[in-house]
Amino acid sequence: MEGIxxxxxxPEGREGLKEYRAxxxxxALANAIKGTPQDIVRVVSEAGLRGRGGAGFPTGKKWQFTxxxxxxxxxxxxxxxxxxxxxxxxxxxxxNLPHLVIEGVILSAFAIGANKAYLYINARYDAAIxxxxxxxxxxxxxxxxxxxxxxxxxxxxxEIIPAPHNYVAGEDTAVLEVIExxxxxxRQKPPFPVTVGLFGKPTSVNNxxxxxxxxxxxxxxxxxxxxxxxxxxPGTMIFSLDDDVNRPGVYxxxxxxxxxxxxxxxxxxxxxxxPIKAIMPAAPSSAYLSPEKIDTPLDHNSMRDAGSxxxxxxxxxxxxxxxxxxxxxxxxxxxxxxxxxxxxxxRMETNALxxxxxxxxxxxxxQPILEQFGKILAFNKGKGFCNLIxxxxxxxxxxxKLFPADFEAHLTTGKCPAN
Amino acid sequence: xxxxxxxxxxxxxxxxxxxxxxxxxxxKIAAKGLTDVEVKSYMCFGACQExxxxxxxxxKNWYAHVKPEDLDEIVxxxxxxxxxxxxxxxxxxxxxLIYQLxxxxxx
Numbered sequence: 001m002e003g004i005x006x007x008x009x010x011p012e013g014r015e016g017l018k019e020y021r022a023x024x025x026x027x028a029l030a031n032a033i034k035g036t037p038q039d040i041v042r043v044v045s046e047a048g049l050r051g052r053g054g055a056g057f058p059t060g061k062k063w064q065f066t067x068x069x070x071x072x073x074x075x076x077x078x079x080x081x082x083x084x085x086x087x088x089x090x091x092x093x094x095x096n097l098p099h100l101v102i103e104g105v106i107l108s109a110f111a112i113g114a115n116k117a118y119l120y121i122n123a124r125y126d127a128a129i130x131x132x133x134x135x136x137x138x139x140x141x142x143x144x145x146x147x148x149x150x151x152x153x154x155x156x157x158x159e160i161i162p163a164p165h166n167y168v169a170g171e172d173t174a175v176l177e178v179i180e181x182x183x184x185x186x187r188q189k190p191p192f193p194v195t196v197g198l199f200g201k202p203t204s205v206n207n208x209x210x211x212x213x214x215x216x217x218x219x220x221x222x223x224x225x226x227x228x229x230x231x232x233x234p235g236t237m238i239f240s241l242d243d244d245v246n247r248p249g250v251y252x253x254x255x256x257x258x259x260x261x262x263x264x265x266x267x268x269x270x271x272x273x274x275p276i277k278a279i280m281p282a283a284p285s286s287a288y289l290s291p292e293k294i295d296t297p298l299d300h301n302s303m304r305d306a307g308s309x310x311x312x313x314x315x316x317x318x319x320x321x322x323x324x325x326x327x328x329x330x331x332x333x334x335x336x337x338x339x340x341x342x343x344x345x346x347r348m349e350t351n352a353l354x355x356x357x358x359x360x361x362x363x364x365x366x367q368p369i370l371e372q373f374g375k376i377l378a379f380n381k382g383k384g385f386c387n388l389i390x391x392x393x394x395x396x397x398x399x400x401k402l403f404p405a406d407f408e409a410h411l412t413t414g415k416c417p418a419n
Numbered sequence: 420x421x422x423x424x425x426x427x428x429x430x431x432x433x434x435x436x437x438x439x440x441x442x443x444x445x446x447k448i449a450a451k452g453l454t455d456v457e458v459k460s461y462m463c464f465g466a467c468q469e470x471x472x473x474x475x476x477x478x479k480n481w482y483a484h485v486k487p488e489d490l491d492e493i494v495x496x497x498x499x500x501x502x503x504x505x506x507x508x509x510x511x512x513x514x515x516l517i518y519q520l521x522x523x524x525x526x
Contacts, residue, residue: 344431344467351429351462355525369523379465379516 003252004216004228004236005209010250011096014131017138020099026144028218029103032110033152040111041067044214046222048234052089053079053172053207054282054312056233056300059214062204065194066112069202076109076117077179077198077205081163081170083122085334086283086314089238090208092250094121094128097212098135102158104211106145107218109156112204116157120175123162132160167338171386172205174340185340186386207312209238229255233299239313241267242283255299259289262298262315270319278318278402282311284331285391287398288318307398323418324403325410328396329357335392345383352376353392360407363414370400370407421455422497424448425474425521428460432470436487440471443487447494456497464517466509476521481514482506 002008007023020026032040045060066074078101082090093101109117121129136158140146147155161179168174169184176198178184197203213235217225226234233255239262241248246268253262259279263269270276278288281298287308289296296306303310318327336350356372359365377393384390400407409417426432426441445458464472469483473493480502482493492503 341430344429344463345465347429348463348465348467352520352525355462356520356523359523359525365523365525368519369525372520372523372525375516375519379513 004225005093005097005100005212005238006252010092010252014095014134015097015099017099017135017142020097020103024219025099025215026103026139026142028215029106029144030150032107032218033150033154037067037111037113040107040214040218043222044111044217047217047225048222048232049210049213049217049225050233050300051207052209052213052237052312053170054084056310059206059210062194062206063108063112065192066197066202066204069195071195071201072113073116073201074112074114075198075201075203076105076112076114077172077175077193077203078105078117078119078121078208078211079170079172079175079205080119080121080125080128080208081165081175082125082208083163083165083167083170084283084312084314086240086242086316087312088240089250089313091122091125091128092238093208093212094125095131098131099139100212100215101208102132102135102139103144104214105158106139106149106156107214108204108206108211110149110154112202114204115155116159118179118198119158119160120163120179121160122165124165129160129162136160166340167334168340168386168388171388173386175205176203185342186388188385230297230299230301232301237298237310237313239266239298239315241315244271244317244319245269246271253298256297256302258295259298259315260294263294263317270317272319272321274319274321276317277320277322278324278399280308280316280318280395282309283314283316284334285309285394286311287394288324288402289398290402308394321418323410323416324399324406325357325361326416326418328399329354329361331395332357332392335388339388343384343389345380346389349376349380349389350392353396357396360410361416363410363412366411370411373397373400420477421457422478423476424456424458424493424497425461425464425476426458427462427464427470427472429463429467431467432463432472435470437471440473440485440487440490444473444490444493447490448497451494451498453494453497464513466513469508472509474517474521476518479514479518480507481509481517483508 049059050056173187174184193203251266276291332354336354339350
């Protein structure tokens with residue numbers, strides 16, 4: 001099936017301006033700039049575009065909120081921090097299809113009435129930063145951004161901001177802090193960035209993949225876009241598969257595609273050759289699914305109904321014979337290390353979960369320690385400025401529910417069942 | 420029965436002086452000759468706004484907002500004197516959560 005972002009296959013090499021123009025690139029901009037910003041918001045809303053950074057928030061709605069906020073100036077921020085372990089989609093888009101991303105940025109800035117856009121890109125992505133820098137130069141020379149874009153009255157300045165590569169630096173308000181020259185610490189919400197964002201002004205923070213969808217939607221229309229995916233999750237999403245499968249990489253699939261297709265047809269199944277023990281559809285912060293759920297459609301609602309989530313599409317597989325205690329200990333330690341430390345509840349929760357899981361691994365604490373996990377998570381629910389505090393819960397609680405034997409083995413013998 | 424004095428050494432309690440507080444407590448306990456009381460640091464009790472926090476375990480007494488001038492009374496308590504009631508301000512549900520955690524051996 002043809003794709004939206006990768007029309008034929010996952011691209012190789014950087015697509016230059018000439019090649020992009022040859023397939024209709026910047027035509028959407030040339031058309032849109034003759035119309036009104038509201039037209040863009042309307043078409044993107046009709047297409048049902050939802051954010052691809054993990055939360056799945058309707059993009060048109062986010063833009064509408066930003067547009068309607070009384071303060072000016074307004075800002076557009078492209079979030080390319082991509083700190084989710086295993087996620088590769090933003091890097092591929094930035095490196096290989098920089099003009100698709102840039103056209104999306106310009107259109108989105110026009111839609112919300114921003115004259116300044118910041119491109120926040122993971123500082124480790126040297127090739128992506130180079131590719132975007134080169135593409136920006138090409139696009140500026142062609143009057144696609146800068147003053148009086150394509151002869152219109154619309155002016156837009158674009159600036160690249162290298163993103164620190166710790167986990168919370170990808171959180172949208174931490175992104176704003178970095179652009180303001182501060183440490184990547186999430187802000188308390190509300191107020192949300194759409195009303196009080198960058199430099200206190202209305203700001204739309206959109207993921208790279210979200211923005212890459214904007215030009216194709218405007219070029220081909222909402223009806224065309226809705227031919228892909230499901231009614232609630234229209235379009236496609238780029239999924240990342242890690243080295244646990246035979247063919248790791250990124251795969252663009254329409255929402256609603258069965259998980260099995262991604263794992264088997266795209267990824268070629270587990271490299272270990274063993275049966276699947278568990279699937280984590282949004283690593284590392286989603287609930288594990290048992291292998292019977294392999295036919296669950298890859299869309300927000302179906303994944304939620306199955307007891308997990310879609311996140312930003314990093315699908316991780318656990319082979320039979322792997323001990324889940326070791327897996328969740330790694331996850332607990334990851335969140336402990338990545339907690340920024342500004343919220344006491346998050347510090348307490350992540351530290352306690354790590355220490356408790358280490359006790360379990362060492363075979364200490366008996367059955368009562370298992371009951372403490374839920375209590376610690378419940379105590380800290382809803383506390384903290386950002387969502388990190390809610391992230392260790394789904395993997396830990398689903399692991400306890402789905403694989404009690406692994407925990408039991410550690411607690412009774414002090415040994416890992418995998419060894 | 421030997422007791423542990425768990426003194427929180429996380430950012431908030433530290434910013435409220437829990438580091439020198441822990442050292443002073445250690446000295447006072449030694450001076451008093453309490454050989455069955457061990458002073459240990461703890462990662463966080465989840466009551467940061469009420470720090471510095473000291474939990475006496477396993478007897479389960481929690482002292483909050485502890486200042487250097489409170490230490491003599493706490494040491495008296497550890498030596499068998501009365502419990503320092505005015506420093507016992509923590510909500511019972513949090514106490515229960517933390518005591519359960521300590522009971523499972525998470526130190």
